[in-house]
Amino acid sequence: MREVREHLRACEGSGNVVPSAQGGCWAEGWRRPCCWGCSRLRLTPLSVPGAMPAGGRELLVLGLLALGCAAANDFPEGVVGRRRPPGLAPGCPRDCGCTQEGVVDCGGIDLKEFPLLLPELTNHLSLQNNQIEEIFPEELARLHRLETLNLQNNRLTSKGLPEEAFEHLENLNYLYLANNKLTVAPKFLPNTLISADFAANYLTKIYGLTFGQKPNLRSVYLHNNKLSDAGLPDNMFNGSNNVEILIMSSNFLKYVPKNLPPALYKLHLKSCCLMAAWELCFIKELFYISLIMGQKRAVNKGAMKLSSLEYLDLSSNNLSQIPNGLPRNIVLLHLEKNAIKVIGRDVLTQIKNLEYLLLHNNKLKARGIHPSAFQGLKKLHTVHLYNNLLERIPSGLPRRVKTLMILHNQISEINRNDFATTYFLEELNLSYNKLKSPQIHREAFRKLRQLKSLDLSGNNLNTVPYGFPKNLQVLKLKENEISDIPKGTLSGMTKLRELYLSNNKLKVNSIYSRAWRELSSLQAVRNNLICAVQNGLSELLHWLKDLSAFPFR
Template identity: 80%
Template sequence: MSLQYRSLFPVLWLLVLGSSRIQGQKNEDSNEFTENSSELLDLEHNSLAPQCPKKCACSPEGIVDCGGFSLKEFPIDIPEQTNHLSLQNNQIEEIFPEELARLSKLETLNLQNNRLTSKGLPEEIFDQLENLNYLYLANNQLTGAPKFLPRTLISADFAANNLTRIYDLTFGQKPNLRSVYLHNNKLEDPGLPENMFNGSDNVEVLIMSSNFLKYVPKNLPRALYKLHLKNNKLEKIPKGAFSELLGLRELYLQNNKLTNEGMDNETFWKLSSMEYLDLSSNNLSHIPSGLPRNIVLLHLEKNAIKSIGKDVLTQIKNLEYLLLHNNKLKARGIHPQAFQGLKKLHTVHLYNNQLEKIPSGLPRRVKTLMILHNQISEISRNDFATTYFMEELNLSYNKIISSQIHREAFRKLRLLKSLDISGNNLQTMPYGFPKNLLSLKLKVNEISSIPKGTLSGMSKLQELYMTDSLPFALFLQTLDMADNQLTSIPYDLPESLEYLYLQNNRITTVPEDAFESTPNIKGIYLRFNKIAFNAVKESTFQKLKHLQVLDIEGNFEFSDPWKNVDHSEEDMEEEEEEEEQELEEK
């Protein structure tokens, strides 16, 4: 077993045991442990574990758990043979050197979620812990990191403190060090030594998010595969800052102040192992050049990007996800060959931009295309002529009108399963929807008519949305077209239909053949339309053997049939009796 993973089980035990007592947790990016507590050791007081402190749980294997008891002082009677000690979730403010000096066999020390200050941890506090591998000091009140930590350290967690200073030997000269967590502190560039990891070349995970850094730290360990620097104040990436990080796979730089002037064409190009790059929420005006070819997921959303050049993306041959939403892109700013050769690119987010039309040269193998919340007013015949593999298309909340959707615009989208055109200016349901659609969303439009044949042949359609909030299934059982401006009952209703909701429209008549195609219908809801009393014939519903509910209240005649007619109280009582008798007979 390698030194990196030695004693992993005790570490898991210390963090999981008593987790129900944890009252505070560090905010982000911290190492997580999710082992099932049922698999952990039974740490009831054992006669073979002498001197177990009061309230604590001890085991003969040297594991001591004193977590979550609101302890204000370090227990003085911890057995000297202890190798894994948990004091998390207490109220300890100070630890004296002699209290730890006698615990020279400690491999894991968990002090997270206490009230420790830098004054309460003297410089020599860890001097005697020559076997310490794992140190957890997250969620305390430290302002400066310890000046010296044991050479044997594998993982150190100082997240969610008030650190402003790191020293040369805090993390330096530790050949076994693999992970360092420093997020949610108050670190600034002067508080970091230039050789912070000198002699610690094997660090693989460095989390420094949510600090006040303006520059990428210098001389980063070459073994890094995960680097988090998000939520800082980064303005510039110094030349060569990442040039030695050939194994770096994940780089998080979102929510900083990076500009294109703060990086050059060689900033990222040597990161040959890079798979995940997040540059979102910065001040980029265009996509940086020289991006590595192995990136799989590229975050560029929430910048000020106005254009995509011809060659800026084409070298990223492994790109699968491209997120460019919330920028300032216009269709004319996207080069027709911007996505050429990206055969693995299947998900593209372009929503919340300034696109006035569908960009030309869309990725040929795109499966999910999100173009909602733009300024698109028309869909031309060849806008999607080359995107044969598309399965999900979202065009909602643009400025599309029915007459500007070409009847053959979707002809090549034979694999399309979901189409959303909600929140546009459609007056009538367009023709030419793909026959294999499973979901069609048209809510928040001005649709007043559904021309005959617009839904014919769509035998796989399962969901049709035409209201603000109610979903309904066309092919299965329910169709909900309430709260629109329909003036007539739709044609071509599916045979499988069981419930039809048409309330709150402008329907004036109910033809005798309106429900001939729906023999299984059980509920028809037509309340609050404009149907006249004589515009509905009883024969319309006679053949519907399964009909259970016919709701036609709130129409002109049905809502107040006695309006403008004087009736005596006796007449009203007689009519009520007649109605009750009719109901009983039915």
């Protein structure tokens, strides 16, 4: 369209022009066939008084040209763009949804090509989940008000995305190009961008102005590409100092990218083989996962500089121990899915702000955890130790722990003082261990006055143990070998709301007679092999809200 207008202006000179029925070119020296396939139209002066102004002439000429070209089927090689349907004015494309506010939704309608003649007032354009392979710059250039462009999950290649594609989008804020087939990033993106998503492509190269010189840019998503260190410019974020989120997981980086923005607080580098020392003192949240034991020195050298780091993820590596010198201000520490066998005396004690410690799916045994490993961690309230090799309760548990998950281990006994110092414990999960009723000391839970939920499911219990905390609200004993509920085991548990006893060996005479009367707050009962409603239980039926899993016979 721009080419047509330029040549029209060259042809008309100072007079008014209209197409002539005779053949010929629009202007001397212009050898391209007029109308791209129609007979050449000669533009002759129009000597009519009160001729229309230049803008109107241009529209009239374009309209006549379009009508004259209606029969054209072929386009000469090298012509930029595509032929629009003759006489069709801009409007809502077929099968798309459009609003008066400028929102055009063409997502998931099996488009093979970028739609023509979109409304020029479009400000939000959704083209995701189609099969578009190519973008035509002149079509995008018309959308001067466009703020959001969603092209994710198409078939766009770098060849089909010309360098000048986004040149005229001076209001573009959000660009989504994830899940395409791009191999190199665009050399230029508008400096108005706030967020750019290029995840799940085949990118190998980023240019200096792809993300540089964009003061409003806040988030960049580049994960699941093929980026290497050589494909990143040193000045990748030059002039983009306000970037806060950078996601670059699952690439081929060996070093932390250079000259990162000072405002950055979340950096994801999962599954990258990083070897450089950390010099990211300003980062607040870091996913740094592919840090294998051979690179432990890199952690020790630079990690302590990360004074503002609060979130550190070292999961899914091959760590056999926790690295020394972790940042002191970490709040959440992911260490799951490693091969950790020991926790040393001083490796965690300097992290005074630690609140969440995730150590599940490792190879920890109780003797591998130093009794002072958690000493001084007054803010640590959640500890996950499930799926390890613990044969007993570790010594020196955090004093202020509220949630302790030690299910799926090999614990066979609970001694009198195993929980003697965990006064604040509210949730304790000991399910799927090797516990037997005689090996649970009847005073093991005496200090747990704030305990609300206790799970002993999936063990080898044959009777309900004594000594449960009186403030329990949820007690899970399912999938054991329980055949007896001895007298007094449920006494005083007036706050118990839920009791799980399914998949055991209980019969009606297995439960002492006053058991249900003592559970005045009970709202849900799950049991099995009950042949009749026992005395006392019937009196509670107006309180019970869940008897669906209670197979009366």
